[in-house]
Amino acid sequence: MAEIQVVRGDITDEQVDAVVTAANESLLGGGGVDGAIHRAAGPELAKAGAAQAPCPPGDAVATPSFGLGPRIRHVIHTVGPVWEGGGHGEADVLARCYRRSLEVADDLRAGSIAFPAIATGIYGFPSDEAARIAMSTIRAAHTQVQLVRLVAFDEETYRHLKAQE
Template sequence: MTVIEVVSGDITRERVDAIVTAANESLLGGGGVDGAIHRAAGPRLAEAGGAIGPCPPGEAVATPAFDLDPPVRHVIHTVGPVWEGGNHGEAEVLASCYRRCLEIADQIGARSLAFPAIATGVYGFPPDQAARIAVSTLRSTPSEVERIRLVAFDEQTRDLLNAAL
């Protein structure tokens, strides 16, 4: 059974097999959590992303973790939906992000995984809805991942994730 926990902090400092980044379609790096992960992993992360991109919303791909500290061995890049009011399949695309990340984690043998709050930054997904989708999707998706850490960058996100959990 997968254990899901909510923590506050910097996702690049998590002691897990793989971390998820909320990427843009190019996989070349961006702002927010994606920018932080790219800075911590070094320039080879963007090179690797560019070689396998683009990645459509709702999908996920993995690269090595490059300069991230062990035990992190992989970065899983997923592209969340841009919020357009909620009537354009955004919830389904966001749920797909979490499902696909778990599938990729299983493929690469990751048993521990850290997620940020996908699509809640510049993509504008309402954080309360995103927290509920994240938790319900992670709970309902079969996986070999043993430990999932939902990493909140701020107190509001942490509280919303805890409430959904």
């Protein structure tokens, strides 16, 4: 079982093998955490992502980290669900994002990974429910990843994640 750490900060400053970005299906970059990761990595990240697009919700793909390296070697792009009230399978899709990202990390032989709060920004997933799903899914995952860092950008997300420890 991986060690899980909850921290507050900027995911682009993490010292891990791979960071996960909450992408859109085009993998071209967007707002929020995805925009921050793309800005830090440089324009090559969008080109590499576009070559693998489209990525459906719940799936994940990896690219090199470009300008985030050498401390971060890979960016794992996952597409979260758009919140539609909770009755349209959003929780299952979100759990798949975490599971699939860990599978990709295993394929990359990543020993450490940092996740943002997937789908809680513009996609509108409630951060308390998202924190519960993130933590329970990561705890139940069969992975070779040794360290998982859940990186909260804001205080509310941090509180919800800490409550799940």
